[in-house]
Amino acid sequence: NAGVTQTPKFRVLKTGQSMTLLCAQDMNHEYMYWYRQDPGMGLRLIHYSVGEGTTAKGEVPDGYNVSRLKKQNFLLGLESAAPSQTSVYFCASKEVQGLTEAFFGQGTRLTVV
């Protein structure tokens, strides 16, 4: 099992460009999450999904969109990248609500210049 795989691992964007980050999990998990991690800020939740076809806003959703067309994939889109979106992005998945752990991808380091 690969677990949670994020693509790409690194990316440099120019301000105003768009891109999509892909998260794929092979554990048949219902819940999936996108976080961003900035120095001194810990992990902040951007968007999450509790099942195929569902998405919801987290703590810092502005400037991002997401889609969960297939259960195993959770896509994070930046329509018009801004320097403030320079960060490390982590995807996580979780089996069900409650007493289960989350599994994380290795992260995507995004720089917007």
Added chain:
Amino acid sequence: SQQGEEDPQALSIQEGENATMNCSYKTSINNLQWYRQNSGRGLVHLILIRSNEREKHSGRLRVTLDTSKKSSSLLITASRAADTASYFCASNGAGSYQLTFGKGTKLSVIP
């Protein structure tokens, strides 16, 4: 805002000493979890404690939970240089699907 807040932000100890990290949270929870992150890597789950539990052990890890104070602590005994990492608490709020994290404690264990 973030659910959990760890304390201290950074901790430096000698190998063999114990390390204690604290976490405070804001709302009622179903459970509280601790994760570890090595530099530049994803987070790895360490231990989960349910809201009706007060203490839990796993190897050299001991977690306590005080729901009346909305706080938890993680104790790592007999620390090793390999324990050097950042440690985060995370919680599932009662009735919430969100898994929210604190800002983390950066632990350095000096050989």
